Amino acid sequence: MSVVALILLFSMLLGIWRVLKGPALLDRLLTIQLFGSTGVAILLVLSKVFALPALLDVALLLAILAAAAPAALVQRLRQQKQRSRQRTSL
Amino acid sequence: MALLLFDLVLCALLLLLAGAAMLSRSLTQAVTLFIAFGVMMALAWARLKAPDLALAEAAIGAGLTGALCFTALVRYAKQPAYPQPALWRPLTFIGLVTALLLASLSQIPLQPSSAIPALVQQHLPQSGVSHPVTAVLLNFRAWDTLLELLVLLLALLGARQAPGDLPRYRGWSLSISWSRLLSPLLLLVSGYLLWRGAAAPGGAFQAGALLASGLVILRLNQQLSWLSWRHFWVRMLVLGGLLAFVLAGAVSLLLQDLGAVWLSWPQSIAGAVILIVESFATLAIAVTLTLLVVGEPKPEVADA
Amino acid sequence: MLSFYLYLGTAVLLVGIGGLGLWRGPELLRRILALNVIGAGIFMLMVTLAYRPVMQGEPADSVLHALVLTGLVVAVSATAFALALLGRLLTRAD
Amino acid sequence: MTIMLMISWLLLALGLMFFLAGSIGLLRFPDSFSRLHAVTKADTLGLGLLVLGLSLQSSWREGLLMALIWLIVMASGAVSCQLLARFSDEQPSESATQQED
Numbered sequence: 001m002s003v004v005a006l007i008l009l010f011s012m013l014l015g016i017w018r019v020l021k022g023p024a025l026l027d028r029l030l031t032i033q034l035f036g037s038t039g040v041a042i043l044l045v046l047s048k049v050f051a052l053p054a055l056l057d058v059a060l061l062l063a064i065l066a067a068a069a070p071a072a073l074v075q076r077l078r079q080q081k082q083r084s085r086q087r088t089s090l
Numbered sequence: 091m092a093l094l095l096f097d098l099v100l101c102a103l104l105l106l107l108a109g110a111a112m113l114s115r116s117l118t119q120a121v122t123l124f125i126a127f128g129v130m131m132a133l134a135w136a137r138l139k140a141p142d143l144a145l146a147e148a149a150i151g152a153g154l155t156g157a158l159c160f161t162a163l164v165r166y167a168k169q170p171a172y173p174q175p176a177l178w179r180p181l182t183f184i185g186l187v188t189a190l191l192l193a194s195l196s197q198i199p200l201q202p203s204s205a206i207p208a209l210v211q212q213h214l215p216q217s218g219v220s221h222p223v224t225a226v227l228l229n230f231r232a233w234d235t236l237l238e239l240l241v242l243l244l245a246l247l248g249a250r251q252a253p254g255d256l257p258r259y260r261g262w263s264l265s266i267s268w269s270r271l272l273s274p275l276l277l278l279v280s281g282y283l284l285w286r287g288a289a290a291p292g293g294a295f296q297a298g299a300l301l302a303s304g305l306v307i308l309r310l311n312q313q314l315s316w317l318s319w320r321h322f323w324v325r326m327l328v329l330g331g332l333l334a335f336v337l338a339g340a341v342s343l344l345l346q347d348l349g350a351v352w353l354s355w356p357q358s359i360a361g362a363v364i365l366i367v368e369s370f371a372t373l374a375i376a377v378t379l380t381l382l383v384v385g386e387p388k389p390e391v392a393d394a
Numbered sequence: 395m396l397s398f399y400l401y402l403g404t405a406v407l408l409v410g411i412g413g414l415g416l417w418r419g420p421e422l423l424r425r426i427l428a429l430n431v432i433g434a435g436i437f438m439l440m441v442t443l444a445y446r447p448v449m450q451g452e453p454a455d456s457v458l459h460a461l462v463l464t465g466l467v468v469a470v471s472a473t474a475f476a477l478a479l480l481g482r483l484l485t486r487a488d
Numbered sequence: 489m490t491i492m493l494m495i496s497w498l499l500l501a502l503g504l505m506f507f508l509a510g511s512i513g514l515l516r517f518p519d520s521f522s523r524l525h526a527v528t529k530a531d532t533l534g535l536g537l538l539v540l541g542l543s544l545q546s547s548w549r550e551g552l553l554m555a556l557i558w559l560i561v562m563a564s565g566a567v568s569c570q571l572l573a574r575f576s577d578e579q580p581s582e583s584a585t586q587q588e589d
Binding site for chain 1: 118132157283
Binding site for chain 2: 401443474
C-alpha cells in the first residue's frame, strides 16, 4: 500500500517544475491546488498504511481548506491590482 | 522498502521547496513555494505519526499562512526589485555550520532516556481525558497553555499598533456564496475536533486554528463585518480564553485542600473543567488569529 | 532506523537553508519566511526525536508533541506580528 | 474476499493513473487554461477512484468519511477552477484599462 503513497508523492514532485517555471501566476496557484488534492489522497493512503484513523480527519481538514483557500487568496491578489492602479492614478 | 523511498522523496521535496523559496528571484514565487512547503510539512507530520501536529499544520499552513503571506505581497505591490546579493559567503559559512551539525547527529542516542513519557502514561487516568497530548497541554503543563494564550494576546495588541491600509474590495458572487456554503461545515468540523480532543487527536489548538482559517476566508469575502476589535463582545471573546483559564484555576484551588498547586484540577471534575477551558480557548485562539491575519480594514473605501 | 537519520538530517538541512535565506534576504518578507523555515526544521527535529519510541513499538512521546503544537501556534502569531510591522514599514516607505 | 481485494487494487491503480496524468498534463500542456483543466479534473476523478478502492478495504464509517472528503474535493475543484480562470482572465484586461486611464 505504501507504493501507492510513493507514486502519489512522485506526481507531486512532477508538479514542482511548474512552480519554478511559471510563467503566469495562475500556473503557480495551480500547483498549490495540485498539492492540496494530492496531499488529501496521500493522507487517505497513509491512514490505511499506519492504521491511524485520525489521519482521515487531517485529510478532511485539508480538503476543506484547500477548497476554500484559493477563493480567499484570489480576492487578496485582486486587491493588489486595485492598489497598484490607485497608486498610478494618484 | 517502499516506505523508505517514500521518506526519501518526501525529504527531497521538503528541501527542494524550502531551498527554492529562499533562492527564487521573484517574491511571489517564494511565497507560493512556501505555502506548498506548509502542505508538505503536514504530510511529514502524518508520516512521523503525529496526527495532532498534522491537524494543526494543515489548518495553519493551508489556511492562515497563505492569507498572511498574500497580504504581505499586496503591500509589496510597487516596490522596486531588489538586487540579488552574492551567494558564496553565506553559503560557505552556513555550509560549514550545517556540516558540523550533521556530523554531530550520530551522537543522538537511539534509545530515548527521558522518564517523562512513562510518567504521562502513569498519570493519564487521573487527568480527566484519555488522549495524552491533550492531558499534557490542559492538565500537566497547563501553565504553558495559559502563557501561550497570553502570547497570542500580546501579538494581537502589538499588531494593532501598526495598522495597515488595505482597501476593501468587492468580491465575486461565486466566491462569496462558496465561502458561505462552506462555513457551516467548517464550524461543524471545528466543534468535532474540539470534542474529539478528549480521546483522540484534536483539541483546542487544532479547532481554533481551523476556525480561524474559516473566519479569515469569510472575512476576505466581505462576510462577518461585525468581527472587529471595535465590537465589545469580540474583545471579550479574545480575553475569554485567559479569563476562563484563570477562573478555573481559582475555583479548583478553592475546591481542593490546602497546599494544592495552582492550575491543578480536582480529579472528579477534571474532564469538565478541561472541556470548558478548551471551549473558551478555542474561541479566543480563533478570534485572535483572525484579527491578526486580516487586520482592520479601512472604514469605507469606494468599490472599484 | 535509516528513516530516523534521514529525517534528522532533513531537519538540520532545513535549519541551514533557513539560515541561508535569513542571511541573504534581500527582501524582509523573505527573511520572515526564512525564520519560519528554521522553525520548521527545529520542530521536525523534535518530532523525529519523539518518533524514537515508535521504532520500539511504543506510542510516540506526547510531551514533545504538545510542545511542538504550542510552538506552531506561537510561530504563526509571531509571524503575523512581524508581517504587521513589515506592512507598517512599507506604508511609511511610500 | 480475494476478488474484492483485486477489484480494490485495480481501482487504486486506475486512480494513480489519473493522478499521474494530471501531473503530466500540468507539465506538458501548452497554455495555462489547459493546464488548469488537467489539474482540476484528472485529480478529482483520481481521488474518487482511490476513495472507492480504499473503502473496499475499510469499515463503512471510514468509507463514509472518505466519500464526504471526495465530495468536498470535487466541489472545490469545480469552484476553484472557475475562480482561478476568471482571475487570470481579469489580468490582461485590467492592465489594458490602466493604460487607458
